[in-house]
Amino acid sequence: AERKIRSLAHFDSLTGLPNRVLFDRQLAFALDNARRHQEPVAILILDVDHFKRINDTLGHTAGDQLLRAFAERLKRNVRSTDGLTRGEPSESGGTVARLGGDEYILLLTDIRRDADASKVALRILESLKEPFRLDSQEVFATASIGISLFPTDGEDAETLLKNADVAVNHAKSSGRNNHQFYNLSMNTSAFHRLSMETRLRRAVSQDEFLLRYQPVVDAETRRIVGVEALIRWRHPDLGLVLPLDFIPLAEETGLILPIGEWVLRTACAQGRLWHDAGFDRLRVAINLSAQQFQRRPPAAIRDAIVREGLDPSFVELEITESLLMGDAERMRKTLEEFKAMGARISIDDFGTGYSSLSYLKKYPIDVLKIDRSFVRDLVSAADDQAITIAIIRMARSLRKDVVAEGVETAEQRDFLLEEGCPVMQGFLFSKPVPAALFESR
Ligand code: C2E
Ligand code: MG
Ligand code: MG
Numbered sequence: 001a002e003r004k005i006r007s008l009a010h011f012d013s014l015t016g017l018p019n020r021v022l023f024d025r026q027l028a029f030a031l032d033n034a035r036r037h038q039e040p041v042a043i044l045i046l047d048v049d050h051f052k053r054i055n056d057t058l059g060h061t062a063g064d065q066l067l068r069a070f071a072e073r074l075k076r077n078v079r080s081t082d083g084l085t086r087g088e089p090s091e092s093g094g095t096v097a098r099l100g101g102d103e104y105i106l107l108l109t110d111i112r113r114d115a116d117a118s119k120v121a122l123r124i125l126e127s128l129k130e131p132f133r134l135d136s137q138e139v140f141a142t143a144s145i146g147i148s149l150f151p152t153d154g155e156d157a158e159t160l161l162k163n164a165d166v167a168v169n170h171a172k173s174s175g176r177n178n179h180q181f182y183n184l185s186m187n188t189s190a191f192h193r194l195s196m197e198t199r200l201r202r203a204v205s206q207d208e209f210l211l212r213y214q215p216v217v218d219a220e221t222r223r224i225v226g227v228e229a230l231i232r233w234r235h236p237d238l239g240l241v242l243p244l245d246f247i248p249l250a251e252e253t254g255l256i257l258p259i260g261e262w263v264l265r266t267a268c269a270q271g272r273l274w275h276d277a278g279f280d281r282l283r284v285a286i287n288l289s290a291q292q293f294q295r296r297p298p299a300a301i302r303d304a305i306v307r308e309g310l311d312p313s314f315v316e317l318e319i320t321e322s323l324l325m326g327d328a329e330r331m332r333k334t335l336e337e338f339k340a341m342g343a344r345i346s347i348d349d350f351g352t353g354y355s356s357l358s359y360l361k362k363y364p365i366d367v368l369k370i371d372r373s374f375v376r377d378l379v380s381a382a383d384d385q386a387i388t389i390a391i392i393r394m395a396r397s398l399r400k401d402v403v404a405e406g407v408e409t410a411e412q413r414d415f416l417l418e419e420g421c422p423v424m425q426g427f428l429f430s431k432p433v434p435a436a437l438f439e440s441r
Contacts, residue, residue, distance in 0.1 A: 012098040014064060015071035023097035023105060027157045030095075030109050034150055041150040042117035044106040045164040046074070046124070049142045049176040051102035058136065065134045066141060067102065073132075074104055077124045094120070105164075114149060114181065115193045121145045121179035122194070128177075142177035144168055153182045197253055199235060200246060204258050208234050211266055212432035216285065216403060219413050219429075220422040226283035226316065227274075228425065229267035230432045231259070251289055260292040264301065268308035268315065270435050275310070277439070285316040287348065290323045298337035305343075313342035316367065321353030324363065332363055339364045346403070351391060360398055368395050370421070372406025379411045392421045 010022040018026065027043075034041045048054075048070060055063035078094040094108040111117055124143065131138040146167025154160040163182040171180040203209065209231055216226035233241040250256040264286060271284035305312050317338060324331060324347075338345055346367030351374060359365075370391050374384045388404075395402035404416050407426030416424060430438075 015068050015098050017071050017075075017104075018095065018097040020097065020099055023095070023099075023107070024157065026095050026097075027107055027160075030107055031150060031157060034109065039109070040111055040113070040152075041160075042108040042111055042114075042120075043148050043150075043160050043164045044108065044117065044121060044179075045099070045146045045161075045168045046104045046106065046143045047145075047168050047172065048102040049144055049172075051141070054139060054141065058134070058139070062134050062136060062139075066132055066139065067098075069132045069134070070141060070143075071096065071098065071104065073127055074106065074124065077127055078106060078108075078120065105161075113193075114152075115197070117147050117149065117181075118179065118194050121147065125177065125179065144171035144176045145179035146171050146182065147179060148182040193249070196246070196249055199238075200233075200249060200253070200255055203233055203235065204255055204262075208236075209259065209262060210234055211263065211270070211435070213270070213435055213438045214425055214432040215430050215438065216283070216423060216425045217429045218422050219417055219424050224279075224282070225423060226285055227271075227438065228285040228318070228432075229263060229270075229287070231263055231287075247289065251291055254291070256289045256291050257295065260289055260296075261304065263287075264304050265308055268305050268310040271314060272309040273435075274439070275314070281314075283314050283316050283344070284310070285318055285346065287318045290320070293317075293319055293323055293334070294326070298334055298341065301338075302341045302343075311342070313344075316344040316346050318346050318348040318369070320348050321350065321359075324359045325356070328362065335363050335365075346401075349405075351387060357394075360394075360400070365400060367401040367403060369403045369405050369425075372426075375404050375406045375412055375416075375426070376408075378415050379409070385415070388416075388421075389419050392416075392419050396420065 010019060011017065012019045030041055033039070048067075051063070051066075054066060074096045078096055094106055094110075097105050097107075099105050106120070108117055108120060124145065128140075128142050131140050146164045146169070148154060148160045148163040148167060150160055153163045167180045167182040170184075171178050174180060210233075212230045212232055213227045214230060215224045216228060217223070218225050231243050231247075233243075233246055235241055247256065250259050267284055267286050271282065274282050301317075302312055305315055335345055344366040345364065346369055347365055348369050349371040350368040352371045368391060370388055374388050374391075377384045378388060392402055401423065402421050404412075404421050404424045405426065407413055407416065407424040407428045409428060412426075413424065413428055416422070
């Protein structure tokens with residue numbers, strides 16, 4: 001009897017979901033946890049659109065049936081954290097409760113970013129496109145969803161609930177059947193992210209990427225000594241998207257692995273074609289992202305290069321300084337393996353990261369690429385001159401090659417030549433171009 005009473009006090013008798021009393025406890029518990037572990041929590045309040053109309057026209061029995069079916073559908077869309085799991089492990093965990101009337105509430109823990117809350121909201125709205133089969137007939141019901149996030153939109157339960165409520169009202173006044181964040185700026189950013197992520201995933205499967213090639217020139221002999229492969233994304237609506245607009249997202253979502261794989265294969269295959277065509281000393285520089293570098297064993301990268309028929313000693317792997325800050329021993333081993341296969345390692349954007357110069361001594365690095373930002377004002381800014389000269393001198397005495405990036409003017413070129421850095425890359429010589437155009441240079 002005691003159990004029965006407790007269950008009556010904590011669960012909603014119509015839907016069997018936790019009621020407000022239990023939910024408040026769960027929320028307090030989740031917030032305690034979130035504070036301790038500094039994790040975000042999302043609260044979604046859902047309001048069934050035009051429920052009163054359904055209730056009035058079809059009767060209370062049908063109304064009750066709908067509320068029960070609605071609860072079931074919500075549960076199906078949220079992976080519960082209490083072990084009744086469903087769906088992919090990456091999905092957010094959560095709790096569904098009924099606030100009363102036609103209002104439900106969802107507590108999401110386990111989210112990594114605001115877009116995850118968006119994702120759940122969109123999934124729920126999507127699931128509502130299926131009609132509800134009640135005894136007497138089929139009805140459609142949509143919902144308005146308001147979202148507040150801990151800690152951005154409130155530090156305590158009361159504020160978060162109040163703000164989620166404000167967001168629901170906003171969703172209703174925005175035409176219902178949609179979700180809104182309390183923090184309005186998140187509506188666009190989370191949604192933008194989410195749709196970019198979806199597009200990027202599709203791009204991987206639909207092969208929407210292409211490579212441009214920028215020559216690396218020896219300005220003294222005026223010969224092309226190498227080429228850097230630079231990725232582009234051709235999106236059917238967005239047009240040509242530049243790497244800085246999608247590589248960060250690709251890195252965050254792990255999509256960089258298949259993308260990087262594709263770049264490696266494509267650039268090496270192209271390199272092989274050029275070698276066959278007689279440009280047999282041409283070096284192919286490929287940018288590796290941190291994840292690729294850390295998660296793909298060097299042997300796998302070598303296999304990919306060799307499979308395309310290119311000798312690894314013509315491949316230059318470009319990494320950034322920040323990558324070298326990790327586990328030193330592991331880094332050294334990885335780099336040694338690349339050396340052993342004959343590939344060259346270059347430090348891209350040199351001088352802009354955490355330049356701990358000791359790594360130049362510790363690791364087998366072949367090339368320093370002077371970042372474009374130093375080259376830009378080379379002719380006018382004394383400090384950029386000083387840094388550039390220092391990098392060139394240092395590279396020379398450490399017996400490393402040095403390449404200047406972003407050379408746009410003859411003055412910059414002459415300055416670099418004067419200071420002993422003949423190898424350059426930049427619009428003065430050529431923009432990144434399609435493979436066919438590269439051949440004509
Ligand atoms: P990065 O490796 O430093 O590449 C050089 C960037 O400078 C390229 O931009 C190139 O178009 C641009 N550039 C070259 N010469 C000049 C010049 O004279 N003036 C100016 N203003 N810019 C010049 P892009 O192609 O937009 O690439 C940006 C960055 O995206 C690259 O910087 C690289 O870090 C990354 N990236 C490009 N392709 C890949 C890729 O396949 N994988 C990965 N992980 N990252 C890539
Ligand atoms: Mg590069
Ligand atoms: Mg660079």
